[in-house]
Amino acid sequence: AQRVTQPEKLLSVFKGAPVELKCNYSYSGSPELFWYVQYSRQRLQLLLRHISRESIKGFTADLNKGETSFHLKKPFAQEEDSAMYYCALSGREGAQKLVFGQGTRLTINP
Protein backbone atom coordinates (compact mmCIF):
# COMPACT_ATOMS: atom_id res chain seq x y z
CA ALA A 1 0.00 0.00 0.00
CA GLN A 2 1.12 3.51 -0.74
CA ARG A 3 1.21 5.71 2.32
CA VAL A 4 2.83 8.95 3.44
CA THR A 5 3.06 9.82 7.11
CA GLN A 6 3.81 13.24 8.50
CA PRO A 7 3.88 12.70 12.25
CA GLU A 8 3.59 16.37 13.23
CA LYS A 9 0.41 18.27 12.44
CA LEU A 10 1.84 21.45 13.96
CA LEU A 11 5.43 22.64 14.28
CA SER A 12 6.49 25.93 15.78
CA VAL A 13 10.06 27.27 15.80
CA PHE A 14 11.73 30.62 16.32
CA LYS A 15 13.17 32.68 13.50
CA GLY A 16 16.76 31.69 12.85
CA ALA A 17 16.37 28.23 14.36
CA PRO A 18 16.76 25.05 12.30
CA VAL A 19 13.65 23.40 10.92
CA GLU A 20 13.01 19.76 10.17
CA LEU A 21 9.65 18.50 8.91
CA LYS A 22 9.41 14.75 9.03
CA CYS A 23 8.05 12.51 6.30
CA ASN A 24 8.01 8.73 6.16
CA TYR A 25 6.60 6.69 3.35
CA SER A 26 5.51 3.18 2.45
CA TYR A 27 5.71 2.06 -1.16
CA SER A 28 6.42 -1.24 -2.85
CA GLY A 29 8.87 -0.01 -5.46
CA SER A 30 10.90 3.10 -6.17
CA PRO A 31 8.74 6.16 -5.64
CA GLU A 32 9.31 9.75 -6.53
CA LEU A 33 9.11 12.00 -3.47
CA PHE A 34 7.95 15.60 -3.36
CA TRP A 35 7.37 18.43 -0.92
CA TYR A 36 4.50 20.78 -1.69
CA VAL A 37 3.84 24.02 0.18
CA GLN A 38 0.73 26.12 0.61
CA TYR A 39 1.22 29.67 1.85
CA SER A 40 -1.70 31.58 3.34
CA ARG A 41 -4.36 32.29 0.69
CA GLN A 42 -2.28 30.73 -2.08
CA ARG A 43 -2.58 27.52 -4.05
CA LEU A 44 -0.62 24.38 -3.44
CA GLN A 45 2.75 24.60 -5.15
CA LEU A 46 5.74 22.34 -5.60
CA LEU A 47 8.63 23.19 -3.30
CA LEU A 48 11.09 20.50 -4.28
CA ARG A 49 11.43 16.88 -5.39
CA HIS A 50 14.09 14.35 -4.65
CA ILE A 51 14.94 13.67 -8.27
CA SER A 52 16.12 17.27 -8.70
CA ARG A 53 18.43 17.17 -5.67
CA GLU A 54 18.25 20.94 -5.40
CA SER A 55 17.78 23.50 -2.66
CA ILE A 56 14.75 25.76 -2.92
CA LYS A 57 14.34 28.77 -0.60
CA GLY A 58 17.05 27.26 1.56
CA PHE A 59 15.17 23.97 1.99
CA THR A 60 16.68 20.58 1.22
CA ALA A 61 15.35 17.06 1.49
CA ASP A 62 17.27 13.82 1.21
CA LEU A 63 15.66 10.54 0.30
CA ASN A 64 16.70 7.82 2.75
CA LYS A 65 15.56 4.54 1.25
CA GLY A 66 16.74 2.53 4.25
CA GLU A 67 14.59 4.52 6.65
CA THR A 68 11.95 5.25 3.98
CA SER A 69 12.09 8.91 4.89
CA PHE A 70 12.21 12.22 3.05
CA HIS A 71 12.57 14.84 5.75
CA LEU A 72 12.58 18.53 4.82
CA LYS A 73 15.24 20.69 6.43
CA LYS A 74 16.30 24.29 6.60
CA PRO A 75 19.19 25.50 8.76
CA PHE A 76 17.79 28.95 9.58
CA ALA A 77 14.04 29.49 9.54
CA GLN A 78 12.55 32.72 8.26
CA GLU A 79 9.13 34.17 9.06
CA GLU A 80 8.04 33.79 5.43
CA ASP A 81 8.48 30.03 5.77
CA SER A 82 5.26 29.87 7.79
CA ALA A 83 2.94 27.70 5.73
CA MET A 84 1.34 24.29 5.35
CA TYR A 85 3.77 21.65 4.07
CA TYR A 86 2.75 18.40 2.42
CA CYS A 87 4.97 15.46 1.64
CA ALA A 88 3.84 13.38 -1.34
CA LEU A 89 4.93 10.41 -3.39
CA SER A 90 4.10 9.06 -6.80
CA GLY A 91 4.92 5.95 -8.75
CA ARG A 92 7.09 6.07 -11.84
CA GLU A 93 4.56 4.63 -14.25
CA GLY A 94 0.91 4.96 -15.16
CA ALA A 95 -1.01 7.86 -13.74
CA GLN A 96 1.82 8.98 -11.48
CA LYS A 97 -0.86 10.22 -9.11
CA LEU A 98 0.28 11.89 -5.94
CA VAL A 99 -0.29 10.34 -2.52
CA PHE A 100 -0.12 13.04 0.13
CA GLY A 101 0.55 13.04 3.83
CA GLN A 102 -1.83 14.92 6.09
CA GLY A 103 0.43 17.95 6.19
CA THR A 104 2.41 19.90 8.80
CA ARG A 105 1.57 23.48 9.66
CA LEU A 106 4.85 25.30 10.24
CA THR A 107 4.80 28.52 12.22
CA ILE A 108 7.91 30.65 12.52
CA ASN A 109 7.83 32.89 15.56
CA PRO A 110 9.66 36.22 15.44
Place this chain on the structure above:
Amino acid sequence: DTGVSQDPRHKITKRGQNVTFRCDPISEHNRLYWYRQTLGQGPEFLTYFQNEAQLEKSRLLSDRFSAERPKGSFSTLEIQRTEQGDSAMYLCASSLGAFNQPQHFGDGTRLSIL
Protein backbone atom coordinates in the same frame (compact mmCIF):
# COMPACT_ATOMS: atom_id res chain seq x y z
CA ASP B 1 -0.59 31.83 -18.70
CA THR B 2 -2.39 32.15 -15.38
CA GLY B 3 -1.94 28.54 -14.47
CA VAL B 4 -4.69 26.05 -13.65
CA SER B 5 -8.06 27.72 -13.34
CA GLN B 6 -11.05 26.32 -11.45
CA ASP B 7 -14.61 27.51 -11.38
CA PRO B 8 -16.49 28.22 -9.18
CA ARG B 9 -14.29 28.99 -6.18
CA HIS B 10 -17.10 28.25 -3.78
CA LYS B 11 -20.32 26.28 -4.14
CA ILE B 12 -23.02 25.99 -1.51
CA THR B 13 -25.88 23.65 -2.24
CA LYS B 14 -28.55 21.61 -0.54
CA ARG B 15 -28.23 17.92 0.00
CA GLY B 16 -29.55 15.98 -2.95
CA GLN B 17 -28.74 18.59 -5.57
CA ASN B 18 -26.34 18.06 -8.46
CA VAL B 19 -23.21 20.18 -8.82
CA THR B 20 -20.65 20.58 -11.58
CA PHE B 21 -17.15 22.00 -11.33
CA ARG B 22 -14.88 23.09 -14.14
CA CYS B 23 -11.10 22.95 -14.47
CA ASP B 24 -9.02 24.63 -17.17
CA PRO B 25 -5.49 23.20 -17.14
CA ILE B 26 -2.32 24.89 -18.33
CA SER B 27 -2.73 24.92 -22.10
CA GLU B 28 0.07 22.57 -23.14
CA HIS B 29 -0.54 20.06 -20.36
CA ASN B 30 -2.07 16.80 -21.52
CA ARG B 31 -2.42 15.24 -18.06
CA LEU B 32 -5.22 16.35 -15.76
CA TYR B 33 -5.95 15.18 -12.21
CA TRP B 34 -8.77 15.68 -9.74
CA TYR B 35 -8.15 15.46 -6.00
CA ARG B 36 -10.38 15.95 -2.97
CA GLN B 37 -9.22 17.49 0.28
CA THR B 38 -11.17 17.38 3.53
CA LEU B 39 -10.37 19.40 6.64
CA GLY B 40 -7.09 18.44 8.26
CA GLN B 41 -6.11 16.00 5.54
CA GLY B 42 -3.90 16.08 2.52
CA PRO B 43 -5.40 15.90 -0.96
CA GLU B 44 -6.64 12.47 -2.07
CA PHE B 45 -6.58 11.32 -5.68
CA LEU B 46 -9.93 10.96 -7.45
CA THR B 47 -9.26 10.53 -11.15
CA TYR B 48 -6.79 11.11 -13.97
CA PHE B 49 -7.01 12.00 -17.68
CA GLN B 50 -4.40 11.65 -20.38
CA ASN B 51 -5.76 13.95 -23.08
CA GLU B 52 -9.47 13.05 -23.34
CA ALA B 53 -9.13 9.53 -21.96
CA GLN B 54 -9.99 8.86 -18.33
CA LEU B 55 -7.36 6.29 -17.46
CA GLU B 56 -7.70 5.83 -13.71
CA LYS B 57 -10.38 6.30 -11.08
CA SER B 58 -10.06 5.99 -7.32
CA ARG B 59 -12.41 3.85 -5.28
CA LEU B 60 -13.32 7.14 -3.61
CA LEU B 61 -15.14 8.04 -6.81
CA SER B 62 -18.57 6.55 -6.26
CA ASP B 63 -21.08 6.17 -9.08
CA ARG B 64 -22.53 9.56 -8.12
CA PHE B 65 -19.33 11.16 -9.40
CA SER B 66 -18.50 11.56 -13.07
CA ALA B 67 -15.67 13.39 -14.76
CA GLU B 68 -15.13 14.28 -18.37
CA ARG B 69 -12.53 15.92 -20.51
CA PRO B 70 -14.27 15.96 -23.87
CA LYS B 71 -11.67 17.58 -26.10
CA GLY B 72 -8.60 16.98 -24.03
CA SER B 73 -8.64 20.54 -22.75
CA PHE B 74 -10.93 21.58 -19.87
CA SER B 75 -12.48 19.04 -17.56
CA THR B 76 -15.71 18.88 -15.56
CA LEU B 77 -16.44 16.99 -12.37
CA GLU B 78 -20.10 16.36 -11.61
CA ILE B 79 -21.54 15.10 -8.34
CA GLN B 80 -25.11 13.88 -8.44
CA ARG B 81 -27.43 13.68 -5.42
CA THR B 82 -24.93 15.37 -3.15
CA GLU B 83 -24.48 14.14 0.41
CA GLN B 84 -23.07 15.80 3.54
CA GLY B 85 -19.91 13.79 3.17
CA ASP B 86 -19.20 15.39 -0.20
CA SER B 87 -18.33 18.67 1.52
CA ALA B 88 -14.66 19.23 0.69
CA MET B 89 -12.21 21.18 -1.40
CA TYR B 90 -11.97 19.77 -4.93
CA LEU B 91 -8.57 20.39 -6.49
CA CYS B 92 -7.55 20.10 -10.11
CA ALA B 93 -3.96 19.69 -11.24
CA SER B 94 -2.28 19.38 -14.62
CA SER B 95 1.10 18.35 -15.91
CA LEU B 96 3.02 17.58 -19.05
CA GLY B 97 2.97 13.98 -20.16
CA ALA B 98 6.68 13.29 -19.87
CA PHE B 99 8.20 11.27 -17.03
CA ASN B 100 7.36 12.72 -13.66
CA GLN B 101 6.68 16.26 -14.67
CA PRO B 102 5.45 18.26 -11.65
CA GLN B 103 1.74 18.72 -11.15
CA HIS B 104 0.47 22.29 -11.03
CA PHE B 105 -2.59 22.88 -8.87
CA GLY B 106 -5.52 25.24 -9.17
CA ASP B 107 -7.06 27.16 -6.28
CA GLY B 108 -9.76 24.55 -5.87
CA THR B 109 -13.54 24.61 -5.55
CA ARG B 110 -14.86 24.52 -2.00
CA LEU B 111 -18.13 22.60 -1.82
CA SER B 112 -20.44 23.02 1.16
CA ILE B 113 -23.52 20.85 1.50
CA LEU B 114 -26.31 22.26 3.66
